[in-house]
Amino acid sequence: MTNNPFWHSDTITLRPYPRGFHLITDEIIGALPQIREVEVGLLHLWLQHTSASLTINENADPSVRTDLESYFNHTVREDSSYFIHTYEGSDDMPAHIKSSMMGCEVTLPIQQGELQLGTWQGIILGEHRNQGGARRIVATLQGMAR
Numbered sequence: 001m002t003n004n005p006f007w008h009s010d011t012i013t014l015r016p017y018p019r020g021f022h023l024i025t026d027e028i029i030g031a032l033p034q035i036r037e038v039e040v041g042l043l044h045l046w047l048q049h050t051s052a053s054l055t056i057n058e059n060a061d062p063s064v065r066t067d068l069e070s071y072f073n074h075t076v077r078e079d080s081s082y083f084i085h086t087y088e089g090s091d092d093m094p095a096h097i098k099s100s101m102m103g104c105e106v107t108l109p110i111q112q113g114e115l116q117l118g119t120w121q122g123i124i125l126g127e128h129r130n131q132g133g134a135r136r137i138v139a140t141l142q143g144m145a146r
Contacts, residue, residue: 044140
């Protein structure tokens, strides 16, 4: 292994997704071919939005993502009379709450040019708005070059 520090940062713009939870692992890897240059390091992903989220979860069975959406819609209901922040519609404040509950960042280890996701793990975008639009993720790679 060489002893060459490696840093790379880029902003990835995701296409608009419908409301729900979406597997975006391939999009992230495709947008960051520099991952292959990292012998050992970390990939930090920071979602620049307050009404969407990032998480790591099941990558094989889409019913997991459907159940996540169902759970969060049940837990944080729209049209709750106590919500004041509804300027952009009934999904506005619930989207912010879901984003805070899930978080807007993940950090993944890299070894020998590959993300070290488990067999059944994937990077998931939680789109909590009915019309969320394109989403931006700041991706920062750090580590030692191969």
